[in-house]
Amino acid sequence: MSPSWKALHGHLPVTIDPIQLAERGARLTGTLPVKSMSRLASTCLDGSGDVLVDLIFERGEGEDVLIMHGSLRANLRVTCQRCLEGMALELEAMPWFILLRPGARRDSIEAEPDTLIVDKPLSLISLAEDELLLALPMVPMHEASRCPAGRYIAAAEVNKMHSSKMRKQSQSPFSILSKLRKSR
Ligand SMILES: [Zn+2]
Numbered sequence: 001m002s003p004s005w006k007a008l009h010g011h012l013p014v015t016i017d018p019i020q021l022a023e024r025g026a027r028l029t030g031t032l033p034v035k036s037m038s039r040l041a042s043t044c045l046d047g048s049g050d051v052l053v054d055l056i057f058e059r060g061e062g063e064d065v066l067i068m069h070g071s072l073r074a075n076l077r078v079t080c081q082r083c084l085e086g087m088a089l090e091l092e093a094m095p096w097f098i099l100l101r102p103g104a105r106r107d108s109i110e111a112e113p114d115t116l117i118v119d120k121p122l123s124l125i126s127l128a129e130d131e132l133l134l135a136l137p138m139v140p141m142h143e144a145s146r147c148p149a150g151r152y153i154a155a156a157e158v159n160k161m162h163s164s165k166m167r168k169q170s171q172s173p174f175s176i177l178s179k180l181r182k183s184r
Contacts, residue, residue: 012053015121018099021057022066028055028124034074037129043136045077045086051128060098068116069096072128072135081139083149093128093135 012030021028031050034041041047055070072093080087097116144150 012124014124016124017118017121018057018068018116019066019101019118022059022068022099026057028053032125032128036125040129040132043078045079049075051132053128066099067097068099072131074132078140080142080147082141083147085148087140087142089140091132091135093131095131
C-alpha cells in the first residue's frame with residue numbers, strides 16, 4: 001500500500017459497528033474509491049474518483065435511540081440516456097437510520113421506516129454503495145438545454161409546430177376563400 005493511498009483512505013475502517021460508534025458519538029469522514037464499489041462502478045463510464053463519506057453516529061431523541069446519518073457524495077461519469085454521450089453526474093445520498101440490535105424493542109418507533117438492524121459488523125463500502133445506488137437516477141440525462149439530443153428534439157418540435165401551422169393555414173376556409181377571391 002503506497003503512503004498516499006494510506007493517507008487518503010487509511011482512517012476509514014473496512015467494517016463498522018454502527019451501534020458501538022453511536023454509543024460513543026463517533027463521526028467518520030474520509031474517502032472511498034469508486035473502484036471499490038463494483039456495482040456502482042459498473043453503472044459508470046469509468047471507475048475513477050472517490051466517494052466522500054461523512055457519517056455521524058449519535059444518540060437521537062428518546063431513550064436508547066441511536067441513529068446514523070450524514071452524506072455520501074461522488075462525482076461520476078455516466079452515459080446520458082437521451083444522447084448516449086458521457087456526462088458528469090453529481091450523486092449525493094443522505095442516509096438516515098435508526099440503529100437496532102436484532103430483537104430490540106421497537107414498538108415506540110414502529111412507524112419509522114428507516115431502521116438498520118445491526119447483527120454483525122457491517123462493511124462500510126457495501127453500506128455506502130447501497131445508499132448511493134438508491135440515490136442513482138433511474139434514467140440519467142443531461143439537462144435538456146445542454147443535451148445534444150435535446151437540441152435536436154427541440155428543433156424537431158419547432159419544425160413540427162411550424163408544419164402543423166402551415167397545414168392549418170392551408171386548410172382554413174378563409175385561405176380557400178381568399179384563393180377564390182384572387183381567382184375571380
Ligand atoms: Zn445527453
